[in-house]
Amino acid sequence: MWKTILRRILLMIPQVIILSVFIFALAKAMPGDPFTGLITPNTDPNRIEELREQSGLNDPWPEQYVNWVKKAATGDFGQSYVKKMPVATVIADKAINTVWLSLLTFVLTYAIALPLGLLAGRYQNSIFDRIVVIYNYVSFAIPPFVLSLVMLWFFGYKLGWFPTSGSGTVGLVQGTFSYAWDKVMHLILPAVTQALLATAVTIQYLRTEVIDAKTQDYVRTARSKGVPEGKVYTRHIFRNASLPVASTLGYEITGLIGGSIFIETIFGYPGMGKLFIDSLVGRDYSVITALVLILGIDTLVGTLLSDIILSIVDPRIRIQ
Amino acid sequence: MAAGDQLLDIQDLHTGFRIKDEYYDAVDDVSLTLDKNEILAIVGESGCGKSTLATTIMGLHDSKNTRITGEIIYNDLNLIDLNETLYNQIRGNDIGMIFQDPLSALNPLMRVGDQIAEGLTYHTTLNKEQRTERVLELLDQVGIPDPLRISKQFPHELSGGMRQRVIIAIAISCKPPIIIADEPTTALDVTIQAQILDLLKDLQAETQAGIILITHDLGVVAETADRVAVMYAGQIIEQATVQELFENPLHPYTRSLLNSMPQEDAVTDELHVIEGVVPSLTKLPHHGCRFAQRIPWIPAREHETDPILHEVTPGHLVRCTCYKHFHFKDEKGEE
Numbered sequence: 001m002w003k004t005i006l007r008r009i010l011l012m013i014p015q016v017i018i019l020s021v022f023i024f025a026l027a028k029a030m031p032g033d034p035f036t037g038l039i040t041p042n043t044d045p046n047r048i049e050e051l052r053e054q055s056g057l058n059d060p061w062p063e064q065y066v067n068w069v070k071k072a073a074t075g076d077f078g079q080s081y082v083k084k085m086p087v088a089t090v091i092a093d094k095a096i097n098t099v100w101l102s103l104l105t106f107v108l109t110y111a112i113a114l115p116l117g118l119l120a121g122r123y124q125n126s127i128f129d130r131i132v133v134i135y136n137y138v139s140f141a142i143p144p145f146v147l148s149l150v151m152l153w154f155f156g157y158k159l160g161w162f163p164t165s166g167s168g169t170v171g172l173v174q175g176t177f178s179y180a181w182d183k184v185m186h187l188i189l190p191a192v193t194q195a196l197l198a199t200a201v202t203i204q205y206l207r208t209e210v211i212d213a214k215t216q217d218y219v220r221t222a223r224s225k226g227v228p229e230g231k232v233y234t235r236h237i238f239r240n241a242s243l244p245v246a247s248t249l250g251y252e253i254t255g256l257i258g259g260s261i262f263i264e265t266i267f268g269y270p271g272m273g274k275l276f277i278d279s280l281v282g283r284d285y286s287v288i289t290a291l292v293l294i295l296g297i298d299t300l301v302g303t304l305l306s307d308i309i310l311s312i313v314d315p316r317i318r319i320q
Numbered sequence: 321m322a323a324g325d326q327l328l329d330i331q332d333l334h335t336g337f338r339i340k341d342e343y344y345d346a347v348d349d350v351s352l353t354l355d356k357n358e359i360l361a362i363v364g365e366s367g368c369g370k371s372t373l374a375t376t377i378m379g380l381h382d383s384k385n386t387r388i389t390g391e392i393i394y395n396d397l398n399l400i401d402l403n404e405t406l407y408n409q410i411r412g413n414d415i416g417m418i419f420q421d422p423l424s425a426l427n428p429l430m431r432v433g434d435q436i437a438e439g440l441t442y443h444t445t446l447n448k449e450q451r452t453e454r455v456l457e458l459l460d461q462v463g464i465p466d467p468l469r470i471s472k473q474f475p476h477e478l479s480g481g482m483r484q485r486v487i488i489a490i491a492i493s494c495k496p497p498i499i500i501a502d503e504p505t506t507a508l509d510v511t512i513q514a515q516i517l518d519l520l521k522d523l524q525a526e527t528q529a530g531i532i533l534i535t536h537d538l539g540v541v542a543e544t545a546d547r548v549a550v551m552y553a554g555q556i557i558e559q560a561t562v563q564e565l566f567e568n569p570l571h572p573y574t575r576s577l578l579n580s581m582p583q584e585d586a587v588t589d590e591l592h593v594i595e596g597v598v599p600s601l602t603k604l605p606h607h608g609c610r611f612a613q614r615i616p617w618i619p620a621r622e623h624e625t626d627p628i629l630h631e632v633t634p635g636h637l638v639r640c641t642c643y644k645h646f647h648f649k650d651e652k653g654e655e
Contacts, residue, residue, distance in 0.1 A: 217424040224378055224419075225439035225490060226412035231405060235438075239429050315474040316428060 001318065004311065010303050019296045020072075024065050027289045049068040076289025077290035082282045087290045091275070095257055098264070098271035101194075102256035108195035113202035118238055120203065134205065140200040148266040151193045165268030166316050167181040194260060202245060207242035216240070239313075246313045250306025254298045327498055327530040328354040328377070333390035335376045337371075339599065343387045346372040348554035350390075351629075354498065354530040359521075361533045361562070362546035363577070366600045369554040370534045371420075374502045377532070378417055379407045394498070398422035415442040416491030420503040426475035432486045433459075433471030436493055443494045451496040458489040463519060481512035485519070492523060499524075500532045505540060517544050538581055542566060547635075550574050553598055553610040556629070560636040569637040572618070572646040573611050579648065592648075609640040617649050618642055 052058055056067060077087035120132040120270070139147075156164035163186050213219065214237060222236045258271035268274075272291070279287040311317045330352040336343035347369045354360050362370045375381060377392055379384040379399060392399040399410065411417075419425040427435060436458055437451045446454060452471075459467035462485040475483055484504065491499055501520065521544060524531055533545060541548055542562060549559040550573065558571040567577045579592040596614040604610065610624035627640035 027548050166654070217419060217421060218377075218427040220380060220491065221417075221419060221435075221487070223380055223426045224411055224417040225493075226408040226410070227438060228408055228441050228442070235430075236427055240427070246603070314429065 001311070004318070005304075005308055006294055008307055012300050012304060015300055016297060020069060020293060021065070023289060023293050023296070025070060026292075027285065028061065028064075030285055045126050045255055058317050063212060064090070068276075072290075079288045080284055080287050081277070082284040082287075087286050091272070091290060091294065094259075094270055094272050094275040097269065098259035098273065099256055100183070101187055101191055101264075101269060101271055102259065104191040105194040105198065106256060108191055108253060109198045109202065112195060113199040113206065116199070117203040117206025117243070118210055118233075121207040121214070121241065122233055122237075123208075129207075132207070136200045136203055139196055140204075142197075144197050145266060147197060148190075148193050148263060151189060152267060155189055162186075186269070190263050190269050193267075201226065205244050206241060209244060213237045213240045213273065243310070243314055247306055247310045249309050250304070251299070251302040253305060254302035257298055259297055325393065326353055327356055328352075329391070329393040330377070331391040331393070333373070333376065333392065334388065335381065336339045336387040338385045339602060345349045346554055346601055347376060348604075350551075350554075350556055352556070354532060356497070356503040356530050357528045358547065359524065359531045359533055359545045361535060361541040361548045362551055363535060363538065363541055363548060364551035365536055365598060367482075368551045371502055371549070372554075374417070374500045374532065374534055377500060378411060378415060391460060394642070407445055408442070412496070415498045415500060416490055416494070416495050416496040418484075418491045418499065418501040418504045421507045422480050422487055423507065425487055426483060428475055429436070429613070431474060431557065434476070435475075436471070436486065436489050452494070455489075458493055459486075461492075461517075461523070462486070462489045464489075480508055481515065484508060484516055485611075486514070487515070488519065488523070491601060492527070492529075492539045495527060497527075497529055498532070499529050500534070502534045502536075503536070504533075505537070506535070513540070520543070521543070524583060538577060550577070553604055555565050555610060555639060556637075557611065557639040558637065559629075564636050568636075570632060570643040571611075571640070572615050574641075575646065576615075576648075595649075603655050609642055611640070612642070615642075615646065615649075618646060 054204060059067075075088050077091075079085070080087050080090050083090055116132050116135075123129050150165060155161050166186060201265040218240075219232060219236050222232050227235070257272065259271040259276075261273040261277050263269070264273035265273045265277055275287070276291055278284075279291065307317075330350060333347055333350045335347040347632045350369075350373060352360070358367075362373065364370050368625070376388060376588050377399070379402070381388065388400055390400065394410070395415065397410075399407070402410065418568075419466070426432065432456045433452070436455045440451045440454060440553045444451075449452055455471055456467040459470055464470050464482060464485055470478070470482070470486075478486065480504050484507075488504075491501075499520075504520070505516050508516060517540060520531065523529070533540070535541060545562050547559070547561050549556045550559065550565075550571065552573050557568070558574045565574065566578070569578050573594075576592070576594045580594060582591060594614060595616075599605075599610070599613070605613075607626060609627045612618070612623050614621065622645040623642045627642075629637040629639050630641070631637050
C-alpha cells in the first residue's frame, strides 16, 4: 500500500516538471514584462533596460526558469503588478475564503446527494424516486448563472435574508461571535447554490449504480444467506454502488481550493475563482502564472488522492 | 422410503413473470419431492425454467413482478406464504444455495471469510471468535488449503475453482438440510468440475442433506444424481430414477437430448440436433404438447390436448402420450 503511494508520488515529479515548463513558456510568450507598464513618454529607455538587467530578464531562458522554480518552491511568486503586493499574500488571502466556501458546498452536496441517490436507487420507480429524477433533470438543465441570479435575487434582495456580496461585513472584530456568524451568513447563499448544482451528477451516479448493483449475483448470494433486506443494502449494494463516487472524491477534495469562477463572480465572493477572473481581466500576469501552477499541481494531487481513496475502498485496485 | 425422509414437497407450483401487465408462467405446474440424502437433478436447456424453479424455492423473486401459486411444503410450512422476515430464517439456515458463476457470486469488496461468516451471524448464536473458527473449519471442509490465509483474501485473489469452493462453504455454513445447486460446475473447466462434484457428494455423505442439482449436463446427471426431472418450457416432462431414465427414456424430448450426447462408441460425422428453439415465454402455447412444434413430423393427433403426467412404471412419470408414437425424423415410423 505505502509502496504504491510512494510510487505514485515519484511518478508525479516529471508531471510537475512538465507542467512548470509549460507554464513558464506560456508566461514568456505573453507580451510585455513587469516594466512595460512603467513606461511613460518621459521614461529613459536606458533606465528600463537597467531594471530588466537587474531583475534577470535578460538572462538566457533556462537560467530564468531555474530561478523562477527556485523562488516558486519557497512560495515566492513575485509581486502582483496590479495590487503591488506579494503574489503569495494575495493568493493566500483568497484561498482561505474559497476553502470555507468549498467546504460548506462539499458538505451540503454530499449531505443532499448521498441519501437522495441511494434511496432513489433502492426505491426505484416509487413516487420518491420520480421526484428525485425530476429534481435531477431540472438542476442539470438549469444554467448555473441563471440559478445563481435567481437565488441572489430571491433570497438576497427580495427576502433580504442573506447578504448579497462579499465575504464579511467591514468593521466587525475578528474572533467575536458576530464576526463568525457574519462570515457564515455570507457563505450560505453561494454554498447552497453551488451545492444544488453539484448534486445532480452525484445523485444520478449513485442512483444508477444502486439499480445496477441490485441485480448483481453477489446480492442474490447475500439474500440466499438470509441476510435481512436492510443489511443487504448497507453491506452489499451501497458499498459497491459508491465506488464511482469514491473515485472522484480526491478531485473534489483538492478542488476545494480551486473555487468557482461563476459562483464567486455572481455572488461577489472574494475567492480564488474571482481572483482568477479579475487577474485575467487586469492582466496581472504574475498572479495568473502562480494560480495556473498552483491549480495544476492541485489537480495532480487530486488524482493521487483519488487513487489512494479508491485503493482503500476497492481491494481490486490495490497493487502488490 | 419412509415418509419422514421427505424434506421438500412441491405441488402445482407456478411462477409467472409480469410482462406488460400480463403474467407468463416460467415455471408451470411443477410438482416435485426431495428426500433426505438424495440428489435430485433437474435437467433442461437454457430458458426451460430450471433456474426460476430454484430461485422460487429460495423466495428470491421480486413480489411486485412475480406471481407464485401452489405449494412448497417444508416442515409443514408453505414457504410461499411466508413473509420476508420468516423467509430470511429459512434462507441460508434450512436451504443453502450454490450459484452458477463463482466470478460474480461473491461480493468483490468483502474478504471471503467475512462473506462465509455473514450467514452465521443471522442463524447462529456464535460469537465473533467462534464464527471465525467455524469459517476456518468450513474452508478446510471444502478442501481449501491454508484456510487462515484464504479467509483474509478477497474474491479476485482466488481462482475459479477456489471461489466455487468458497460459495459451497457459504451454502453449507449453517448445515442446511436442503442444498440447491444451480449449475455449480458450468463456469468451471472439466477437471475442476469433477472435483466440485466429488466435493458435493462427500458433503452430502457427511450431512445427509437433500440436494437439488440443476444442470444441463447429462454427464453430470449420470455421475451424481439419484433421480432426474427433465424440464421443457416450464414443465416437467419426464421424471424417473437416473438408471431408469438413461436406460428407458420415454419422452421425445428426453430421447432427443440423450441422442444429442456425443457417444464414444458410435463416432458419426454429425451430432444429433433438436430442431428449433425453446419458444419464448410470451409465445408458449396454452394448450397441447409444448414439444410438438419441435417434432413436426409426428402427427398432431398423437399428442394430448392437455397433456398430463402419466405414471408409466412406479416413479417413472412422463407427460403427454406422444412418446408412444415418437420416432426420430430419419427413422421409419411404425405406420
